[in-house]
Amino acid sequence: MSIVTVQLGQCGNQVGHELFDLLCSDAQQGQRKLYSTASCERFFHQTAHGELVARAVLVDMEPKVINQSISRAVKGGRWRYGESSHFSQKQGSGNNWANGYCVHGPRHRDVVEELVRREVERCDRLAGLMAMMSVAGGTGSGVGTYVTQCLRDIYPKSFILNHLTWPYGTGEVIVQNYNSVLTLAHLYQLSDAILVHENDTVHRICSQLLNIKHISFSDVNRVIAHQLGSIMQPALTADSHGVYSRNPLGELVSALTCHPEYKLLSVCTIPQMSSSSIAYSAFSWPGLLKHLRQMLISNTKMEEGIDWQVRPPAGSERTRSLTGPSFNTSLANLLILRGKDVYSAETGGFEDPALYTSWLPSEEAFNLWKSPVPFNKYEKSATLVSNSQALLRPLDNMVGKAWNMFASRAYIHQYIKFGISEEDFLDSFTSLEQVISSYSQLC
Amino acid sequence: MTQSVVVQVGQCGNQVGCRFWDLALREHAHVNKKGLYDEALSSFFRNVDSRKSDGGACGIGGRIQHLKARAVLVDMEEGVVNEILQGPLREVFDSTQLLTDVSGSGNNWAVGHMTYGSAYREQIVDKLRKAVEHCDCLQCFFLIHSMGGGTGSGLGTRVLSLLEEEFPEVCRIVTSIYPSAEDDVITSPYNSVLAMRELTEHADCVLPIENQSLVDIVDKIKRMSHSGKPGLVIKRDSTIISGQGGLSGAEKPFDAMNNIVANLLLNITSSARFEGSLNMDLNEIAMNLVPFPRLHYLVPSLTPLYTLADVSVPTRRLDQMFSDAFSKDHQLIRADPKHSLYLACALMVRGNAQVSDLRRNIERLKPSLPFVSWNQEGWKTGLCSVPPVGHSHSLLALANNTCVKPTFMELRDRFTKLYRKKAHLHHYLQVEGMEQSFFSEATNSLSSLIEEYHHLDATKGRLMPDAPRLSIAR
Numbered sequence A: 001m002s003i004v005t006v007q008l009g010q011c012g013n014q015v016g017h018e019l020f021d022l023l024c025s026d027a028q029q030g031q032r033k034l035y036s037t038a039s040c041e042r043f044f045h046q047t048a049h050g051e052l053v054a055r056a057v058l059v060d061m062e063p064k065v066i067n068q069s070i071s072r073a074v075k076g077g078r079w080r081y082g083e084s085s086h087f088s089q090k091q092g093s094g095n096n097w098a099n100g101y102c103v104h105g106p107r108h109r110d111v112v113e114e115l116v117r118r119e120v121e122r123c124d125r126l127a128g129l130m131a132m133m134s135v136a137g138g139t140g141s142g143v144g145t146y147v148t149q150c151l152r153d154i155y156p157k158s159f160i161l162n163h164l165t166w167p168y169g170t171g172e173v174i175v176q177n178y179n180s181v182l183t184l185a186h187l188y189q190l191s192d193a194i195l196v197h198e199n200d201t202v203h204r205i206c207s208q209l210l211n212i213k214h215i216s217f218s219d220v221n222r223v224i225a226h227q228l229g230s231i232m233q234p235a236l237t238a239d240s241h242g243v244y245s246r247n248p249l250g251e252l253v254s255a256l257t258c259h260p261e262y263k264l265l266s267v268c269t270i271p272q273m274s275s276s277s278i279a280y281s282a283f284s285w286p287g288l289l290k291h292l293r294q295m296l297i298s299n300t301k302m303e304e305g306i307d308w309q310v311r312p313p314a315g316s317e318r319t320r321s322l323t324g325p326s327f328n329t330s331l332a333n334l335l336i337l338r339g340k341d342v343y344s345a346e347t348g349g350f351e352d353p354a355l356y357t358s359w360l361p362s363e364e365a366f367n368l369w370k371s372p373v374p375f376n377k378y379e380k381s382a383t384l385v386s387n388s389q390a391l392l393r394p395l396d397n398m399v400g401k402a403w404n405m406f407a408s409r410a411y412i413h414q415y416i417k418f419g420i421s422e423e424d425f426l427d428s429f430t431s432l433e434q435v436i437s438s439y440s441q442l443c
Numbered sequence B: 001m002t003q004s005v006v007v008q009v010g011q012c013g014n015q016v017g018c019r020f021w022d023l024a025l026r027e028h029a030h031v032n033k034k035g036l037y038d039e040a041l042s043s044f045f046r047n048v049d050s051r052k053s054d055g056g057a058c059g060i061g062g063r064i065q066h067l068k069a070r071a072v073l074v075d076m077e078e079g080v081v082n083e084i085l086q087g088p089l090r091e092v093f094d095s096t097q098l099l100t101d102v103s104g105s106g107n108n109w110a111v112g113h114m115t116y117g118s119a120y121r122e123q124i125v126d127k128l129r130k131a132v133e134h135c136d137c138l139q140c141f142f143l144i145h146s147m148g149g150g151t152g153s154g155l156g157t158r159v160l161s162l163l164e165e166e167f168p169e170v171c172r173i174v175t176s177i178y179p180s181a182e183d184d185v186i187t188s189p190y191n192s193v194l195a196m197r198e199l200t201e202h203a204d205c206v207l208p209i210e211n212q213s214l215v216d217i218v219d220k221i222k223r224m225s226h227s228g229k230p231g232l233v234i235k236r237d238s239t240i241i242s243g244q245g246g247l248s249g250a251e252k253p254f255d256a257m258n259n260i261v262a263n264l265l266l267n268i269t270s271s272a273r274f275e276g277s278l279n280m281d282l283n284e285i286a287m288n289l290v291p292f293p294r295l296h297y298l299v300p301s302l303t304p305l306y307t308l309a310d311v312s313v314p315t316r317r318l319d320q321m322f323s324d325a326f327s328k329d330h331q332l333i334r335a336d337p338k339h340s341l342y343l344a345c346a347l348m349v350r351g352n353a354q355v356s357d358l359r360r361n362i363e364r365l366k367p368s369l370p371f372v373s374w375n376q377e378g379w380k381t382g383l384c385s386v387p388p389v390g391h392s393h394s395l396l397a398l399a400n401n402t403c404v405k406p407t408f409m410e411l412r413d414r415f416t417k418l419y420r421k422k423a424h425l426h427h428y429l430q431v432e433g434m435e436q437s438f439f440s441e442a443t444n445s446l447s448s449l450i451e452e453y454h455h456l457d458a459t460k461g462r463l464m465p466d467a468p469r470l471s472i473a474r
């Protein structure tokens, strides 16, 4: 089964390019026919000449980024984008969600839908759609939300995953919190699952784990691509009976988002290190999994500065204090292990009911995928996709800052100009406060 | 890609504009090695094949034939424009893009705004429309003018409201040169205050620039380059006041000052013209920097102002560039943003710099910069991969900061001094269409603007509690 990706805006198109590059190079490493075939079917189609063409649609409201992504893929020589599967305009959405959602989205609806439809028709079977974008700008966030809405209408039964890049906390777009709030509130009604990467976290991984001195967006995007790839590449699931699972999106969604109030997924992967260090490091599954589990419960998003003091609450504490301030309660977790000796890995630590809310049995809350094929140069690698309180604090910050700005009505005139009213803002705030409240009451 | 049209009005507007076109050509010649007319060039230039009978434009990707500036030149005397037409830039302009009269506005806003504004209205609109027709996606008008004279200030602001009337969708960014206190135009406070009201009401963004600041920067650079300390050699073509490598030869009095303004315009548009890992389009400027419609005065600062010839410690130099952008002597108005209140701030970086350089410097500088309570992280950043000619990197900071207030207050004081004595008032009132109420309305407008900045200033340093959050019924 195949996944059709829609890359939107500068971020979506830059991250998307990095993702396909990684998927392709990972699939082509070594002699692993089945893995490679399954991966290629998922993300690429092959032309009569044997060229790999990404199952992707590129959308931006300005031409520069898309042109660059297309020509970079061509230069790389291993895969490329479809000749006519991109759409760009001349002038971006100016970091204005309303401009993207109310103006550009509707204006170009037909073209974009047609591009996606063509890509979907090329798939023997469609596993689902993935829309990739940032939430801070205008095109990815606004047009991205609009396009997600259209796709939801056209493909009511397909799985739709949104991959979102959250902005640096210290700001790069001044209205980023407004755009984020509007995007998230709308996507929450449309999407099956919302997978989030925070730029701050990924940036720290680049500097502290990968030791990169001058971190560029490409570096950041390679880390995101690595984590996404380790989720998306073929793996064996509990009931796939020894063959690679057919529907990664569907299984991801059913493993993690069983309740419509809880759709926010965070990711962490270990190990992550500079390629020069990999050669000198040996990993054991118990060691990796012990770290990963502690990262989960202490909500540390990378393998550095893990707080080992945090423990799951004992049964009696649970009801009394809700959850302790530092303990991260999960609704559901999906653990994906790839590499050598994967069948010997002991994952019992993740099945502990104390990690999960009381209202979901831990057999349902925990899922495990495995693949014996080493992923992207790592002999062993473990990725955890988590529907937990991990994103609660950044979400709360985002909403809080946007609300402060809204209280003084700063910048609102820019949105009103394109047809978004103060009431629309209030609706979005209300629905996100609801999400915040739901996640904070997980126990 | 989008296009912009430059509208230059009056002596100052045209002289600054002229420097802009010269340096823009230099920059594109430097980047564009193939001699092909590319998207980047198309943002400010048309490519015209004079052999075609219709003088038709050639498309993107073809060879460069004749580059024509997307500009409209307006002056109510002939001197400056004629000089341009005899100079090396004459090829860049068509006679159809020019509009001149003979006698000037005599440093009288009313003559420019009322008399010439009414007489030339149709012709101006006509020329603007022609320029607009040549664009397939017009994004922005750049109006360049001075505040102190009659034509730039009076007719220039008349053109501004015509732009709003005729092309309401297109962003209007105004570069306004403010007179220094010792300006030889006696009526400059009248002209400036009358013009200010128009700017406040009709512009999307105004980039205020004080001539005194330009003079100070030019003096400083000249001092540095003559100091002759060993190891402190400044490369000639890498100072921001240099026109080397451009078409024009001998430098005229205002050239060094005007080159600074021209560089400002090049940098502000660089991210719209060239690629980068974090693009910043022109429509993002107002969106990010203008929280309330009238408060759209953005204080520019440019760094580096010069480059030392020895390129020893690149990272330190990069960080120095960020620090300098916030120092007093790099601002294009005489103001101290660090000790006033930031409403918002944009950092537009060109050249060899990455997102980590931005993050590091923002983290480093943030504690020393006061931001308004509801915009504590009020940063907008852009990364354009193409540096300016002669530099490895550069930074343009645009600050929406209450530090403009003293400049405006000083202007109001100078205005009041004249107005109290009714000095020169009759020159204005005898102009048809001009009324005394214009003066009082203009000062009221300025005063209320000052008051708005003042209110914001008063919140500085005060701990503002977070707005109580919406509560959710469970």
Ligand SMILES: Nc1nc2c(ncn2[C@@H]2O[C@H](COP(=O)(O)OP(=O)(O)OP(=O)(O)O)[C@@H](O)[C@H]2O)c(=O)[nH]1
Binding pocket: A008, A009, A010, A011, A012, A014, A015, A060, A061, A092, A093, A094, A095, A096, A133, A134, A135, A136, A137, A138, A139, A140, A141, A165, A166, A167, A168, A172, A173, A176, A199, A217, A218, A220, A221, B277, B278, B279
């Ligand atoms: N991780 C990552 N983040 C990016 C990248 N490019 C942009 N961003 C982030 O995306 C946000 C800005 O949104 P963009 O994607 O540039 O905006 P856009 O969707 O193109 O929308 P407009 O330009 O406003 O039309 C900021 O938070 C940036 O940090 C990238 O390549 N990688």
Ligand SMILES: Nc1nc2c(ncn2[C@@H]2O[C@H](COP(=O)(O)OP(=O)(O)OP(=O)(O)O)[C@@H](O)[C@H]2O)c(=O)[nH]1
Binding pocket: B009, B010, B011, B012, B013, B015, B016, B075, B076, B077, B104, B105, B106, B107, B108, B146, B147, B148, B149, B150, B151, B152, B153, B177, B178, B179, B180, B183, B185, B188, B211, B214, B254, B257, B258
């Ligand atoms: N920076 C700079 N300032 C200039 C230049 N030319 C004139 N000025 C300033 O502009 C103000 C005078 O306005 P001008 O632009 O000369 O006047 P004008 O718009 O042509 O109007 P009239 O001459 O009255 O018709 C004074 O403050 C001058 O110092 C220039 O080339 N560069």
Ligand SMILES: [Mg+2]
Binding pocket: A009, A010, A062, A092, A093, A137, A139, B279
């Ligand atoms: Mg963009």
Ligand SMILES: [Mg+2]
Binding pocket: B010, B011, B077, B104, B105, B149, B151
């Ligand atoms: Mg003049």
